[in-house]
Amino acid sequence: MDLKLESSLWVGNKRYRAVLTGWHLKWTEVDKKNRDKKTVSVPVAEVVGVEEGRVEILPQKSVEDTDKDFTVFYVKRSSGGGSGGLLWRLGRTQFSCPSRVLRDQWTKHLRAALKTHSPLRPHRLLVFINPFGGKKKGRQIYHSLVAPLFELAGISSHVIVTERANQARDHLLKKDLTGFDGVVCVGGDGMFSELLHGLVGRTQQEAGLCENDPAVALQPCPLHIGIIPAGSTDCVCYATVGVIDPVTSALHIIIGDSQPLDVCSVHHSSALVRYSVSLLGYGFYGDVLAESEKHRWMGPLRYDYSGTMVYLSNRSYSGTVKYLPADPLLSSPRDKTRCLAGCGVCSRSTERLFPHSSDSGSLYSSHFSQFSTDSEGEWVSVEGRFRCLSLTCMSSSCARSPQGLSPSAHLADGTGDLILVWDTHPLSFLKFLYRHTSTQDQFDLPFVEVHRVKAVRFSVPSGREEQEYEEIGGLSSETDGEREHVDTVSRNGSQQHLAERATTNEQKTATPFLCGLCCKKSPAVSVWNCDGEILPFTEILCKIHGQLVRLYARGIEDRAAVHNSQERDECRRMCIPKSLT
Numbered sequence: 001m002d003l004k005l006e007s008s009l010w011v012g013n014k015r016y017r018a019v020l021t022g023w024h025l026k027w028t029e030v031d032k033k034n035r036d037k038k039t040v041s042v043p044v045a046e047v048v049g050v051e052e053g054r055v056e057i058l059p060q061k062s063v064e065d066t067d068k069d070f071t072v073f074y075v076k077r078s079s080g081g082g083s084g085g086l087l088w089r090l091g092r093t094q095f096s097c098p099s100r101v102l103r104d105q106w107t108k109h110l111r112a113a114l115k116t117h118s119p120l121r122p123h124r125l126l127v128f129i130n131p132f133g134g135k136k137k138g139r140q141i142y143h144s145l146v147a148p149l150f151e152l153a154g155i156s157s158h159v160i161v162t163e164r165a166n167q168a169r170d171h172l173l174k175k176d177l178t179g180f181d182g183v184v185c186v187g188g189d190g191m192f193s194e195l196l197h198g199l200v201g202r203t204q205q206e207a208g209l210c211e212n213d214p215a216v217a218l219q220p221c222p223l224h225i226g227i228i229p230a231g232s233t234d235c236v237c238y239a240t241v242g243v244i245d246p247v248t249s250a251l252h253i254i255i256g257d258s259q260p261l262d263v264c265s266v267h268h269s270s271a272l273v274r275y276s277v278s279l280l281g282y283g284f285y286g287d288v289l290a291e292s293e294k295h296r297w298m299g300p301l302r303y304d305y306s307g308t309m310v311y312l313s314n315r316s317y318s319g320t321v322k323y324l325p326a327d328p329l330l331s332s333p334r335d336k337t338r339c340l341a342g343c344g345v346c347s348r349s350t351e352r353l354f355p356h357s358s359d360s361g362s363l364y365s366s367h368f369s370q371f372s373t374d375s376e377g378e379w380v381s382v383e384g385r386f387r388c389l390s391l392t393c394m395s396s397s398c399a400r401s402p403q404g405l406s407p408s409a410h411l412a413d414g415t416g417d418l419i420l421v422w423d424t425h426p427l428s429f430l431k432f433l434y435r436h437t438s439t440q441d442q443f444d445l446p447f448v449e450v451h452r453v454k455a456v457r458f459s460v461p462s463g464r465e466e467q468e469y470e471e472i473g474g475l476s477s478e479t480d481g482e483r484e485h486v487d488t489v490s491r492n493g494s495q496q497h498l499a500e501r502a503t504t505n506e507q508k509t510a511t512p513f514l515c516g517l518c519c520k521k522s523p524a525v526s527v528w529n530c531d532g533e534i535l536p537f538t539e540i541l542c543k544i545h546g547q548l549v550r551l552y553a554r555g556i557e558d559r560a561a562v563h564n565s566q567e568r569d570e571c572r573r574m575c576i577p578k579s580l581t
């Protein structure tokens, strides 16, 4: 069918010339003087739905069923959203046609154009709502803001309100997922992590691949993940959409946006421990998490309190870090670029990571990774005392740190950024921490190093890891079966357990908090903070898996670029011969 359609249409009592080309729906007021004519242009890919009649959706659905009208719903960008990305809202225009035949032609053509130009739109979604995440508003957010939009877009959803931690992960690992195009969580980073572990695990099971072996090139997941933010921090949502807003996220899901994401697998003693996408941190970041778990009763304030306490305790830790550098010719963590929607570095990586896929947007039939195509390269080893170490697969920007842990990190280039902060004077370390909240370069300090890497190995001076295991009753009491797959149990369970372990360590070796600035003694080892979970092991091997999952997102939109293209579209006058109107 020829998707092009052009005719006069009315919006209210004004006449417009409307054109549907393959890619855009545009309408321009006809009876205006030429210089006042503005064109509204909506990409077909951003049309949410087309309904016969005069229809409204929010706050409540109402339909005035006339036979010459139709309503188009589409994505409209709003200037709010703080310093990050752009807020998306539901735009709505009610068109009137001179006849029913023309109205039917418009709705038919628009629906056909949607099918052709948005192949990744979901039809059926599996939705998990955590009723206890963040401010405990998950259910309300979904039913009042998201479900009406899904219904408008013709998406059917199977909704599960979770009754326990890890229910979503277990469901994805074991239950029938046939017929679903994607999985959505309504919650925070912990819920996202459940979906990540469930989907990655399920995909490897079905492919017959062993997740425990870091040398295995894991299979990318066929189902997309959507995040409706309803947690406390929502870091993954912020880093991939640019705003924390349920309506914006729902619209990204509806139009089938697709953002690949690198995932880091963390291993210990030939077993998978966890997957991470945002922060894997040792030293300061691990200590703050362990400390904050002891003060859960404080609510979100516990992070500020624990941060201050851990800072005052003035700790540093010995260790050996080995890393496998990424190709420095492709990108660098200090090249001052930002990974934004349509990022060139990430799209070139898709071709590099999946060279045999005919369509780099559909990765699931191929099974290649950067490790199978690149030569592995030489491992680099550094040893010493660190204030903190962190590895991140994304900038990890958030509302508090708009540039993030590593401002030039990429979402989907198959690499992670390793940040080494050597032991230094407490005030210098404070300067490093403070720079995360400003636009100053936190890497431009003599005790800080940043490397773009494909894999990292961490070990502590000999004897200390064993000492740790004994302290927590660890591996020595485990059976071989238990060692095979390390399950970090429930979030709270593992954190409590490890917070207790951190307390034990402190009682043995730590300096009292308030004399930390003048005393040098620290606990022998810290703990790893893995996307907000404490890992039960200190010695780990991490490997980055390029584009292992796909999110219903498009990365952070560049405000200036979007604004310019909208201006261009609006100012472009349609040259329509008078006879046609």
Ligand SMILES: Nc1ncnc2c1ncn2[C@@H]1O[C@H](COP(=O)(O)OP(=O)(O)OP(=O)(O)O)[C@@H](O)[C@H]1O
Binding pocket: 129, 130, 131, 132, 133, 134, 135, 162, 163, 164, 165, 166, 186, 187, 188, 189, 190, 191, 192, 194, 230, 231, 232, 233, 234, 235, 491, 532
């Ligand atoms: N019904 C439930 N009861 C108890 N815990 C649950 C339930 N459903 C999910 N969880 C667990 O709650 C944890 C926290 O949830 P979630 O991430 O949604 O919110 P949050 O912790 O407030 O936000 P963030 O992770 O962004 O800080 C998750 O790790 C998840 O495993």
